[in-house]
Amino acid sequence: MFVSYKWLQDYVDLSGVTAEELAEKITKSGIEVEGVETLNEGITGVVIGHVLEREQHPNADKLSKCLVDIGEESPVQIICGAPNVAKGQKVAVAKSGAVLPGNFKIKRAKLRGEESNGMICSLQELGMEGKIVPKEYAEGIFVFPESVTPGEDAIAALNRDDKVLELGLTPNRADCLSMLGVAYEVGAILGREVMFPEIKLDEAGEKASDYIKVTVEATEDNPLYAAKVIKNVKIGPSPLWMQTRLMAAGIRPHNNVVDITNYILLEYGQPLHAFDYDKLGSKEILVRRAHDGETIVTLDDAKRTLTTDHLVITNGTEPVAIAGVMGGANSEVDSATTTVLLEAAYFTGGTIRKASKDHGLRSEASARFEKGVDPNRVREAGERAAALMSEYAGGTILEGTVEVDALKVEPAVVSITMEKLNSFLGMQLSIDEVKDIFARLKFDASVEGDTVTVVVPTRRGDITIEEDLIEEVARLYGYDNIPKTLPAGEQSAGKLTSYQAKRRVVRRYLEGAGLYQAVTYSLTSEEKVAQYALEKTDAIKLAMPMSEERSLLRLSIVPQLLEVLKYNGARQADSLAVYETGAVFLSKGEELPVEEEHLAAAVTGLWVSNPWQGEKKPVDFYVLKGILEGLSEKLGLDGRVEFVQVQLDGMHPGRTADILLDGKRIGFIGQIHPTVQKELDLKDTYVFELKLGELLEAGIEPLHYEPIPRFPSITRDIALVADKETPAGKLRSIILEAGKPLLKEASVFDLYEGANMEAGKKSIAFSLKYANPERTLTDEEVTKVHEKVLEALKEQAGAVLRG
The missing domain is CATH 3.30.930.10 (Bira Bifunctional Protein; Domain 2)
Known part of the structure; x- marks a missing residue:
């Protein structure tokens, strides 16, 4: 989850806490912040410019000569290679002396004989990944709305004067897959209130129920489905602030309606889907399991074959979306759309996971449904999206919401005694301290004697047992504040086995x-x-x-x-x-x-x-x-x-x-x-x-030291003729055994199997070392043992001295 620091300030007062300090506090409270990215790192001198004139470069077919107002005393001439540059545009301009990502410095230059005093920038040149840049600006420069003023900071206008925290969420913390969820968490950590978005819903006289009927056959998979109808929408770009927030979260802007559904997905953690009402071909939404072999062409233009394991949204007859995963191309919102059917639904995680896996479609929406969304936030998310469509797409919201509601969700109620809580943590927290922690988390807590009973909000589906409450208290109190104690009992130094x-x-x-x-x-x-x-x-x-x-x-x-x-x-x-x-x-x-x-x-x-x-x-x-x-x-x-x-x-x-x-x-x-x-x-x-x-684990003898020999050793070499199949190791073992105790070493130094050797035989030579640690050996003593060795070789291995 990517969290914009500036966006988060809409919900929680972050004054006095930098992005880096906030990241450390979040990590210490149990959610790892994998990194903090400064979006405008390494960028200076980029302002908004107004293209006053644009003409063809006299010496280059693919270059334009532009006169640009950058808020200074006089406009400047800039040579631009973008195909979409035009007179009247408001653009991002890197002035002479500016620095762009990668320490790329802008200098006055001459391009094909014409002076250029800066550079008109694309979003990629300002450090944005190509995959999040709106498609209309993917191959050229970015054009601001008319409301901006030349000379203003372009980076601030693009909300790039921001820092983004990357949260490494574990599957149980699905509540933080939304800005509001993160706001609850940050509010609890900092002890500050959470501010919620205000929803202004101006509904028209017409009723949504006159336009659509909703039926749900698979209520186990889809216990809640709410539909709103918004007429007279005008498809166009979403406001710049919304586009930049989506891009900071890694989502490409499309148009105002689609961007609003994605914005609510990030804000509330509730996936929504917008259908083109006129393309549905009926006044009915039927949610059911797909039929075996049924097909749908999804928004990515891929034809997908469905099974009875998959949940689909249909117009009564044919599928128009794979529920919770991806919409169908036959109901896609496009530039001609005037009436939107807005879906806000609660789908069970297992069904969505099955469809997502079977079709290889892993989306932001499916990820949230799989991990679990807040059932009590579904309707609110739909109303917030409808209000934004009214404000930014000029839509008229029809009265009421058409819904099927078979959802029965009760908040979990968990009790714990202070004795158990303190015993687990090894601390002596008071009831007031524990109640304060639950109040910061926005959990309703009541006390009866030594027992604290907590009513857990539905957004926190991971809290179900006593140990979950202990974890919440520990992380909000601060793991660093848990006292350090040594184990009781005998103390001995640890060692390896x-x-x-x-x-x-x-x-x-x-x-x-x-x-x-x-x-x-x-x-x-x-x-x-x-x-x-x-x-x-x-x-x-x-x-x-x-x-x-x-x-x-x-x-x-x-x-x-x-x-x-x-x-x-x-x-x-x-x-x-x-x-x-x-x-x-x-x-x-x-x-x-x-x-x-x-x-x-x-x-x-x-x-x-x-x-x-x-x-x-x-x-x-x-x-x-x-x-x-x-x-x-x-x-x-x-x-x-x-x-x-x-x-x-x-x-x-x-x-x-x-x-x-x-x-x-x-x-x-x-x-x-x-x-x-x-x-x-x-x-x-x-x-x-x-x-x-x-x-x-093999037993070994205790280590024995032997003195350095005081007396010289005697070496004898022997060349033996033995069967080819006789291993040298066997011959060596016989030699060492027969030569005890005077024979100390025996090693192979030569092997011969060439000409002049009898068939099936080989010649192998050993060097034998004799020694006595107590006195100097005589030739007679060595000869006696040596002959004993040769005898043993002949008897036990048929090996004889080579003639």
Whole structure:
């Protein structure tokens, strides 16, 4: 909701309170003001000018040479390129030395040899968005009504010397979708009275009931429908003050009748609709549910097919409007209209929401009906609009209102004890203080003993229970005024749990390794839900998903990370490493799903790129494996995490491994299958996913320190011939086990599978490091253990020394 500060002053005295101060007070009272826009920011030196003469520029077909009176001693010559500039117009002129939005400075200049002393401005050049500029001025300069005087401030005449507050309203505060609603709120905050618009209704002798009959079949959807008839209207532009207020609220002016209905929508929060009475083709308004397959052409010239879920306004036979959403083109008010049928109605929110959603028509009117309008303001809004049409369109209001009224609305009555109110707020407010707050809100409140009973006005449909009254008292008293207290009981410093602390270690380690943290949706599609899942369970479907793409709770994080890589790759960010810690959701039948925290990562493109040195290293399996090994060491699990080759759906058959912790599978690591990479338009991409809880909750031995070795170590290299299928990890495990306790390290440094090797065999070389912390080893001791290692390799893996 956009609220004009100047317009608001018509209803509440704002003296002594700036727009910025008011915004802060409104925000502190519970309605967030998202911003305050200064409409004339950066504009100086713009006045009203009178075009005395206009002639064709001698050297340019599309330029005009104008003599303009700008209220100074003598008129000035201005060259103008607007197609609609003409003699006799009152226009906005940026004088020489003026500044326009964007710090655009106006200077004396020569245009095609002719001197120009300023610029005649369009509304867009004065900072207005094109979508709110009246259509007749969209392609040219703006023309003021004759009543303005040359030399006056054009910005003030356009009401641009104003500030607009943008309210970020929650759905429950539909009462503030109107200027009067905001006025009630501001009046309560400032403790000032609210002034209401005066309605002067001069009705003619003819009766509206002689012109129209109203019937409502769907009274549940439309319990109140009121119609007024205004004859002899003259369609033309609305007054400038009304146009500028509409534009400040983001609404484009059209003509006086349509602008008045939009003005009342903003002022009262009550949508109205004006029909061209002569186009109705009957003397009847019938409100009913549409027939299946029935059609209507709406004001946007779109043909729409209706169903029985939609409420329509008809002339007795055919629809002339989709109720509360949009009128029909067959009854549109236009320049030839002379008699207006004005509709003021109360439609139920659910029906309007259904039609609005089905037809993709989200309007200011439908938004208000959906959230709820004040039923006791419907007739008043219609009468106010009729009075304005009489004043600004020259209309004659026929006597009476033709209506169907099946609306039964009683104000909510809510009681609360002072004991409960003070207990909730942790305060000691008096009854008088609470009564004063309700009086400022214009709520009728009575006191009996310790109990306050409030009769809530119908404009505040969000107040229904005791807690709502507590909230009203708290926000108007001021959240800042609620005393600060410490919790009672033992006081101890807060700290992270062991799990939380380790999770932070994991995140910091991965970010230090060069991975960016991603936060992706927990919702996925039927196609992706089972991909890369560590545990295959039934997918959990949402009861009311927003879309099929976000209809199921995920079983794995990897598909979402691949989408992140795809999205970035499409934008030339094709070398990327991301990780995420998040929940997956495992079905347990009728019980609530189990949320299990996982850690996943995805890496693609170049891992190292140093163009100056000519060094480029694409990511591979060992990069990601090294990251995980470093992480396990960081968590004190060094030596307990293993990688065992495996084949998984969607993964490369030769570059994928299970991740084992103490022999138990907790995840997987590997390259995405080439066909999947091609579908996602990715380079070689490597991922892992594991159960983070298993990793962080694993018991670890207390930290032991070892002294720096005082005695030298001995290194022996061996080249083994083994079956091609024998994993290097298995050979390493055999070596380390057989070499205890003198063997400290074993690492692979060479692999050979070329010529001179027996079929089905490979040569793999290890470097072995022996040491004794208590003394220097002899060759005999090392040889003895070394032979034991070779023996174990032969017996357990069939691996022998290469000859």
